[in-house]
Amino acid sequence: MAAQKVKTAILISGRGSNMVALVEAAQLETFPAEIVGVISNRPGAAGLEKAQALKVPTAVVDHKNYKTREAFEHALHEQLLSMEAELVCCAGFMRILTPWFVSNWQDRLINIHPSLLPKYKGLNTHQRAIDAGDSETGCSVHWVTEDLDAGAVILQDSVTISPNDTADLLAARLLPIELSLYPKALSKVAKQIQSRV
Numbered sequence: 001m002a003a004q005k006v007k008t009a010i011l012i013s014g015r016g017s018n019m020v021a022l023v024e025a026a027q028l029e030t031f032p033a034e035i036v037g038v039i040s041n042r043p044g045a046a047g048l049e050k051a052q053a054l055k056v057p058t059a060v061v062d063h064k065n066y067k068t069r070e071a072f073e074h075a076l077h078e079q080l081l082s083m084e085a086e087l088v089c090c091a092g093f094m095r096i097l098t099p100w101f102v103s104n105w106q107d108r109l110i111n112i113h114p115s116l117l118p119k120y121k122g123l124n125t126h127q128r129a130i131d132a133g134d135s136e137t138g139c140s141v142h143w144v145t146e147d148l149d150a151g152a153v154i155l156q157d158s159v160t161i162s163p164n165d166t167a168d169l170l171a172a173r174l175l176p177i178e179l180s181l182y183p184k185a186l187s188k189v190a191k192q193i194q195s196r197v
C-alpha cells in the first residue's frame, strides 16, 4: 500500500518562485508530498496570485497586524494547523522564527537559503560572497532551528562567481539552481518523514 503523501505548507513573503517549483513538483503522482497551502506574511506578495493560479489554497498572516513576534507566530501556527500541515517549507519567507515556533515544528520545518551554508548566514548573501572574493556561492536547503540558518544542511548546490558579477546577476543565475534543488530536498525530507514510525 502506497505511503500517505506528507501534507506540506509553504511560507512565502514575496514573488514565490521556489513555491511554484515545489507546487509543480508535487503535482507528480509519485511525489511524496502534497502541498496543502501557501501562507504569506505580506498581503501583497506576488506569490499569492501564483499559488491561486495553481489552485493552491492561500492565506495571509500579516506580521504587521500583531504587536509581538510571538503573537504573529501563534496566528501562523493556527493557520498551519487549519491546513493540516505536517511539514513546513520556508521559501523566501523573511521572518526570523522564535524558539517557540521552531520547537512546535521541530524536525518538520525546512528553508532554502541563498548561500553555501555555513557561510553567509542571514541576509545580503551574494554581495558578501562577492566582497569576500569567493570563486563560488550557491544555495542550501536546511532544517530550521532557533539559530538563524544554522540547521543541518539537507542538500546544497553551487554556482561560480564571475569577475564582473553583481548581487543581482548572481541571484538570477542561482535561481534556476534553487528551483531544481528545493523539490529534490522536499522529496528527500518527505520520504524520511514517511519512514518515521
Ligand SMILES: Nc1nc2c(c(=O)[nH]1)N[C@@H](CN(C=O)c1ccc(C(=O)N[C@@H](CCC(=O)O)C(=O)O)cc1)CN2
Pocket (backbone or CB within 6 Å): 090, 093, 094, 095, 096, 097, 098, 102, 111, 112, 113, 114, 122, 123, 143, 144, 145, 146, 147, 148, 149, 150, 151
Ligand atoms: N529561527 C529561524 N528562523 C528562520 C530561519 C532559520 O534558520 N531559523 N531561516 C529564515 C530564512 N532566512 C534566510 O534564509 C532569513 C529570513 C529573514 C531574515 C531577517 O533578518 N528578517 C527580519 C525582517 C526582514 C524583512 O522583513 O524584510 C526579521 O525577521 O526581523 C534573515 C534570514 C526564516 N526564518
Ligand SMILES: NCC(=O)N[C@@H]1O[C@H](COP(=O)([O-])[O-])[C@@H](O)[C@H]1O
Pocket (backbone or CB within 6 Å): 012, 013, 014, 015, 016, 017, 018, 019, 047, 091, 092, 093, 094, 112, 113, 114, 122, 123, 139, 175, 178
Ligand atoms: N533568507 C531567505 C532568502 O533570502 N531566501 C531567498 O529569497 C529568494 C526568494 O525568492 P522566491 O520568493 O522567488 O522563491 C530565493 O532566492 C531564496 O533563496
